[in-house]
Amino acid sequence: MxxxxxxxxxxxxxxxxxxxxxxxxxxxxxxxxxxxxxxxxxxxxxQAIPFEIRKINSETLQAIKDVEDGNLQGGFSSVKELMEDLNA
Structure with missing residues (x-):
């Protein structure tokens, strides 16, 4: 005991x-x-919280809101176009 x-x-x-x-x-x-x-x-x-705790940044929050609200901009017609946008 x-x-x-x-x-x-x-x-x-x-x-x-x-x-x-x-x-x-x-x-x-x-x-x-x-x-x-x-x-x-x-x-x-x-010596820590035994699971991950993280704060979502404002850009991620806005992206989630846009998806939930259906406010999606047109997609990309090619990987090249996507990469150019990402690199811009």
Missing amino acids: STTKKKPIHISVDKDLKEQAEMLFNDLGLNMTSAITVFLKQAVKE
Whole structure:
């Protein structure tokens, strides 16, 4: 039996997020405490967040918005034309 003292962590999250996470963790055979403990142990082991976090730049955000809005400019008729545009 471990003699490590445990300290509670209190967090607030969106109700739907909590319910979805609980369902996922249950399917994985974990409870919320176990899942968070796994996350914390992995973060300490790696000395980093154990998954990639990145910020999308404004050009990428605009491109995504353009695609979603159907604002696509005409395509290219050849690879040469595409390359000339990319190099411009």
